[in-house]
Amino acid sequence: xxxxxxxxxxxxxxxxxxxxxxxxxxxxxxxxxxxxxxxxxxxxxxxxxxxxxxxxxxxxxxxxxxxxxxxxxxxxxxxxxxxxxxxxxxxxxxxxxxxxxxxxxxxxxxxxxxxxxxxxxxxxxxxxxxxxxxxxxxxxxxxxxxxxxxxxxxxxxxxxxxxxxxxxxxxxxxxxxxxxxxxxxxxxxxxxxxxxxxxxxxxxxxxxxxxxxxxxxxxxxxxxxxxxxxxxxxxxxxxxxxxxxxxxxxxxxxxxxxxxxxxxxxxxxxxxxxxxxxxxxxxxxxxxxxxxxxxxxxxxxxxxxxxxxxxxxxxxxxxxxxxxxxxxxxxxxxxxxxxxxxxxxxxxxxxxxxxxxxxxxxxxxxxxxxxxxxxxxxxxxxxxxxxxxxxxxxxxxxxxxxxxxxxxxxxxxxxxxxxxxxxxxxxxxxxxxxxxxxxxxxxxxxxxxxxxxxxxxxxxxxxxxxxxxxxxxxxx
Ligand code: ADP
Ligand code: MG
Ligand code: ZN
Numbered sequence: 001x002x003x004x005x006x007x008x009x010x011x012x013x014x015x016x017x018x019x020x021x022x023x024x025x026x027x028x029x030x031x032x033x034x035x036x037x038x039x040x041x042x043x044x045x046x047x048x049x050x051x052x053x054x055x056x057x058x059x060x061x062x063x064x065x066x067x068x069x070x071x072x073x074x075x076x077x078x079x080x081x082x083x084x085x086x087x088x089x090x091x092x093x094x095x096x097x098x099x100x101x102x103x104x105x106x107x108x109x110x111x112x113x114x115x116x117x118x119x120x121x122x123x124x125x126x127x128x129x130x131x132x133x134x135x136x137x138x139x140x141x142x143x144x145x146x147x148x149x150x151x152x153x154x155x156x157x158x159x160x161x162x163x164x165x166x167x168x169x170x171x172x173x174x175x176x177x178x179x180x181x182x183x184x185x186x187x188x189x190x191x192x193x194x195x196x197x198x199x200x201x202x203x204x205x206x207x208x209x210x211x212x213x214x215x216x217x218x219x220x221x222x223x224x225x226x227x228x229x230x231x232x233x234x235x236x237x238x239x240x241x242x243x244x245x246x247x248x249x250x251x252x253x254x255x256x257x258x259x260x261x262x263x264x265x266x267x268x269x270x271x272x273x274x275x276x277x278x279x280x281x282x283x284x285x286x287x288x289x290x291x292x293x294x295x296x297x298x299x300x301x302x303x304x305x306x307x308x309x310x311x312x313x314x315x316x317x318x319x320x321x322x323x324x325x326x327x328x329x330x331x332x333x334x335x336x337x338x339x340x341x342x343x344x345x346x347x348x349x350x351x352x353x354x355x356x357x358x359x360x361x362x363x364x365x366x367x368x369x370x371x372x373x374x375x376x377x378x379x380x381x382x383x384x385x386x387x388x389x390x391x392x393x394x395x396x397x398x399x400x401x402x403x404x405x406x407x408x409x410x411x412x413x414x415x416x417x418x419x420x421x422x423x424x425x426x427x428x429x430x431x432x433x434x435x436x437x438x439x440x441x442x443x444x445x446x447x448x449x450x451x452x453x454x455x456x457x458x459x460x461x462x463x464x465x466x467x468x469x470x471x472x473x474x475x476x
Contacts, residue, residue: 002202003237005230006210007165007195008119008157011172012150013182014126014190015058021125021149022049022092029188033131033142041147043088048276055149056280058181059099059123060290062151065175065297066118068103073281074122076274084141085128093124093152095271099280105175106299107167108317116168117156126150151181157196157207162226166219169193170321173219174298178323186217193222197229199237208233209243213250213257225250229257301326309339318347324361328368335372342375349392365396374402382406383413386459415462417469420453423461424469427452438474446470 020027023040039047063070077095103118128143153172159165173191176182184191193216198208211229216222228250233243247264248257296304298320305316305326319329329346333339350366359365374391377383383391383406394405406412414420427449428435438445446467453466 001238003199003230003234004202004204005160005162005226005233006157006198006200006207007159007162007226008210009155009159009165009169009196010194011153011155011169012126012192012194013062013153013172013176013184015055015149015151015181016183017052017054017058017149019052020147021052021055021123022147025147027148029190031144033140033144036144037146041087042143043086043146049092051277051280052149055123056099056282057290058149058179059121059151060282060287061179061181061294062153062176063100063103063121064291064294065179066100066103066105066121066153068100068118068121070100070282070287071097072283073097073279074099075279076277077271078274079124080270081268083127084139085130085143085146087128087143087146091125091127092274092277094122095266096273097279098122099282105168105171107164107171109164109167114158114164116158116164119154119156121151121153124150124152157198157210162223162230165195165226166223169219169222171298174321174323178295178297180295186219189217192217195222195226195229197226197233198243199230199233208237209245211243211245211257212247212263214247214260216250221250221252224252224255225257228255232257295323305329309333309343311340311343315340315343315347319343322361328361328364331368332372332375335369336375337379338375341378342372345371345375345392349389353396365399366392370395370401377402377406381413381415381462383411384459384463386463387411387413411460413462414457414460415465417465420457420461420465421469421473423453423456424449424466424473427456428473435474446474449474 017027019025020041023038025038025041026036028036040049060070074094075097077093078090079093079095080090082089098120100121101119103121104115105118107114107116126145126148128141128146131140131142134140155168159168173184176191177184182190186192195213195216196210197213198210200206200208211233213225213229216225229248236243245263247260247262249260250257301320302316305311305319306313311319320326329343332342332346336342350364350371354361354364374388374395377391378385378388391402391405391411394400394409395402398405431452434445434448449470450463450466453461453470
């Protein structure tokens with residue numbers, strides 16, 4: 001039987017506010033345990049939460065960027081459960097009336113664009129962190145993260161493959177980074193994802209039973225875990241069994257998921273409206289003020305790149321995957337006469353180097369200005385495309401600018417006709433046999449002659465001139 005997989009993602013993004021959602025404690029990452037806490041985030045009795053307005057601003061930005069409908073009045077809710085990292089015994093979240101609903105984003109896939117629905121976005125506070133590696137027969141708790149603001153972005157079950165889920169997650173990640181509301185650091189846990197997965201026979205409308213994989217913290221893990229889970233569901237169903245609805249975890253060392261707990265239902269959490277906070281009222285001026293701050297988002301930027309720089313859709317898509325990369329390209333394109341050539345060097349040479357060295361664009365060993373200078377040197381025939389590769393490698397290695405490298409290594413392209421002609425004369429004289437063969441019709445030997453000339457000039461002769469002069473000399 002053919003199965004179709006159905007995937008919905010819940011993404012938690014930590015908001016980049018300076019202070020926590022309901023108190024003035026710092027949100028900075030990496031401080032010694034339990035140094036960024038106060039009676040409010042420790043859940044002491046007799047204290048009251050005070051909402052951080054910036055959290056709402058940031059949630060609104062994401063709501064608008066994902067085409068959601070924003071609620072003029074939303075509500076805080078208590079989600080009750082016991083866990084050692086949750087000192088109050090409940091998490092302040094939103095439930096029945098979230099800040100935003102009914103949105104969507106457009107995800108670029110290999111075979112075209114796909115619209116994925118956003119069910120809702122709500123705000124909530126993060127829990128603390130347990131450290132199980134303390135060495136003793138106990139765990140340590142760090143409450144610095146308690147009360148750090150999060151938004152949860154819940155998708156519709158619209159994705160049909162691990163790749164689609166990966167593309168959706170990357171797009172959400174790009175959006176929070178474009179909006180500068182979350183640092184997107186998955187290793188530090190500021191951007192994490194739960195994946196819900198089910199399968200159903202091809203053509204069936206009703207969804208199958210889903211399982212949920214919690215706390216996936218890299219793009220690679222998300223796709224691998226979903227793959228594994230689809231495979232596991234299929235095995236169970238093909239063996240005549242039934243998938244059990246439950247919460248699972250991903251074990252990256254063994255490349256498999258394992259059961260964590262049975263699925264909890266909403267009523268298990270005894271949600272009720274938070275009595276310590278007023279309903280959240282967002283009026284039109286507030287919404288408009290936030291809308292006015294929205295930056296150019298990936299889709300719009302992509303369209304502009306295609307038009308303004310006459311880039312192919314593929315280039316525009318790739319260069320706008322992150323705001324930093326797009327900015328890098330624009331700086332380079334603004335300084336050189338050929339944006340497409342700049343794009344080529346960024347997409348192949350530069351991204352290649354960043355990939356192999358595990359660096360991001362803002363850690364690039366080559367500045368946008370130097371890359372533009374390299375493109376200029378190619379365009380004005382100072383160096384050939386081939387020599388440019390050597391220069392680029394030296395730029396990566398030494399951090400020097402291309403002009404300096406070209407001068408130091410004497411790599412300037414030879415375009416002097418008489419100098420090139422002299423070399424060609426020598427090469428033809430040294431290879432009388434091949435010259436005769438060429439004249440009798442074996443024109444494929446052209447490549448041989450070009451190679452000889454390039455060798456003698458250490459690759460510095462302008463290839464167009466070499467070709468032209470060679471043809472003349474051999475045919476005279
Ligand atoms: P919770 O997981 O907190 O119970 P929901 O019931 O709203 O919350 O569902 C959360 C996620 O599960 C959403 O992203 C939704 O798209 C997805 N989802 C719901 N039903 C299915 C299903 N049958 N298969 C796959 N994903 C599903
Ligand atoms: Mg869930
Ligand atoms: Zn605090």
